[in-house]
Amino acid sequence: MTHEEHHAAKTLGIGKAIAVLTSGGDAQGMNAAVRAVVRVGIFTGARVFFVHEGYQGLVDGGDNIKEATWESVSMMLQLGGTVIGSARCKDFREREGRLRAAYNLVKRGITNLCVIGGDGSLTGADTFRSEWSDLLGDLQKAGKITDEEATKSSYLNIVGLVGSIDNDFCGTDMTIGTDSALHRIIEIVDAITTTAQSHQRTFVLEVMGRHCGYLALVTSLSCGADWVFIPECPPDDDWEEHLCRRLSETRTRGSRLNIIIVAEGAIDRNGKPITSEDIKNLVVKRLGYDTRVTVLGHVQRGGTPSAFDRILGSRMGVEAVMALLEGTPDTPACVVSLSGNQAVRLPLMECVQVTKDVTKAMEEKKFDEALKLRGRSFMNNWEVYKLLAHVRPPVSKSGSHTVAVMNVGAPAAGMNAAVRSTVRIGLIQGNRVLVVHDGFEGLAKGQIEEAGWSYVGGWTGQGGSKLGTKRTLPKKSFEQISANITKFNIQGLVIIGGFEAYTGGLELMEGRKQFDELCIPFVVIPATVSNNVPGSDFSVGADTALNTICTANVEHLVQKMKTTVKRGLVLRNEKCNENYTTDFIFNLYSEEGKGIFDSRKNVLGHMQQGGSPTPFDRNFATKMGAKAMNWMSGKIKESYRNGRIFANTPDSGCVLGMRKRALLFQPVTELQGQTDFEHRIPKEQWWLKLRPILKILAKYEIDLDTSDHAHLEHITRKRSGEGAV
DSSP: OOHHHHHHHHTTTTTOEEEEEEOSSOOTTHHHHHHHHHHHHHHTTOEEEEETTHHHHHHHOGGGEEEOOSGGGTTOTTOOSOTTOOOOOSGGGSHHHHHHHHHHHHHTTOOEEEEEEOHHHHHHHHHHHHHHHHHHHHHHHTTSSOHHHHHHTSOOEEEEEEBOTTOOOTTOSOOBTHHHHHHHHHHHHHHHHHHHHHHTOEEEEEEOOSSOOHHHHHHHHHHTOSEEEOTTSOOOTTHHHHHHHHHHHHHHTTOOOEEEEEETTOBOTTSOBOOHHHHHHHHHHHHOOOEEEEEOGGGGGOSOOOHHHHHHHHHHHHHHHHHHHTOOTTOOOEEEEEETTEEEEEEHHHHHHHHHHHHHHHHTTOHHHHHHHHOHHHHHHHHHHHHHHSSOOOSOOTTOOEEEEEEESSOOTTHHHHHHHHHHHHHHTTOEEEEETTHHHHHHHTOEEEOOTGGGTTOTTOOSOTTOOBOOOSGGGHHHHHHHHHHTTOOEEEEEESHHHHHHHHHHHHHTTTOGGGOSOEEEEEBOTTOOOTTOSOOBTHHHHHHHHHHHHHHHHHHHTTSSSOOOOOOOOTTSOSSSOHHHHHHHHHHHTTTTOOOOOOOOGGGGTOSOOOHHHHHHHHHHHHHHHHHHHHHHHHHEETTEEOOOSGGGEEEEEEETTEEEEEEHHHHGGGEETTTTEESOOGGGGGHHHHHHHTTOSSOOOGGGHHHHHHHHSOOSSOOBO
């Protein structure tokens, strides 16, 4: 990166001023977004102002609007809620209130406004922008602003960031705060599950989601709930009979608990509310089960933001500043959204309109339309939930195929959720499903048994690998593996694991030249805290590891920040350099900081692989398992010839990966050219493009290096609507 290009980025905002406010209900991750707006704004040369107490602070002015400094957003990243405050504001809904708000902005030379809130807050911002010229005219006529001030503030740029735990805004895959809210919910569900099992109880849990069932739906997938009620898809008219029958059947199969999740806005087909108390009374009256209700309430908004929300808020904040500084008088108000792993700009009011269309569709009882308007991700979650929760497991396996499931490599949280989903979807399809203990080694030794529906009961929230997992590769045991494939009549193989699962798949493809028995379809589901499997942007377990790290950092920082001494944090990857070890860095800082600061070190180690999986990993693993088994069933039928399975094409051995917004299958042999085998990583890793953001937000006192060129070029050039990195 040349000095001139770097200078261009750092001077993009000179002479401009940005205000940032949070409005409506608070959401974890808002502070990360505010921090990013402030620091990137300052980095580009702009002045940045806090607006305290949302639109009310904008209307009242005075000390509510304060200029921010680099240091004023220190230690905000890991805090929940919103540090600059939020408030409902009736004044801003009236034109007189918006006139006062305009006056306060003009007097400070602010012509760029970043609003972090829900659809109501963003709609208010768009109204403010559309009236801006008229508001300036009124202020001029009243003599409150000069002609020069009016000219300098001739137009107002608006960019919105959606902060809402409900994930109820159409146009983005995830809103700021949703993932953290799911963390709070799952923590409570896991705690309740233990007591429910002890006493054979039924628990009805009510979660937030006035008009949106996202939290309820993902919670049900993440905890293996028996039933979920969401406003977008009310149950059939005979739901009472169906629910009681389902609860009774699960008890008959040996389950000691029942979990029912209810969105607070749940309704029946006639639009009548379905309350948690209604459900409790139904279960007690008809089944006589000991049933308790838990309403989670505002605890879902509290606590530390998850790793996902910290990153999401930061990335959206960066993109918001770029959108503001690149705005022109003709640029419509936009909202920064998440599409896969891309931050994109979309027309604000188009997204608001689609969001309103969902509510309208539900009011008109067009529930299928409401589901579609929620987007592909919501639809996929709903379809997987229906498969796993509303289908009776088949009794007969006549004419079925046999599929084996195994874990390979190091353990990763979410592996068990993937196994559960794979097993149950396989059973639903009428297949015989086997589980293999201890990976390829267990496959060679015949450590194989058949799994029924109840075998994987309660596995979704379990950490580690209940099947056992080893790093052993198959090449040296082809003969024994082939013999057991024949012995157990294995016709397809689902391999859940990390880099060894991928390289093991490559060896299986190579082994087909010698052993016909290896000519069966197989699919690799990436599951590793290292997130290093080629063919997928994300691996099961990586999100849990990130949150474990963040939790450790928070505990450490909270303790050390109780003093008035400023401290820093250095993070080191375990194998980033063989000479600059953790001990070396610790000793260096200890020596150089004598009398100035103290040094401490903390090696997190294998705790990153353990613990309960996060909601993201549970949900991701569940969908991956379902997708893999659906692919497997089709591939087995496709490979069935002359009474046996024979699969020897490149696409019969694949990695199932998340690429951008879709789950895609890629042949392992095609991924070889994309793999750095020496370092056990893909040659291209999308998340490395986040490094310039880190450097800017951490205020590196060095020029961004040449590897950051592409991203910084994005920052400095004009764009119109295409996705950012």
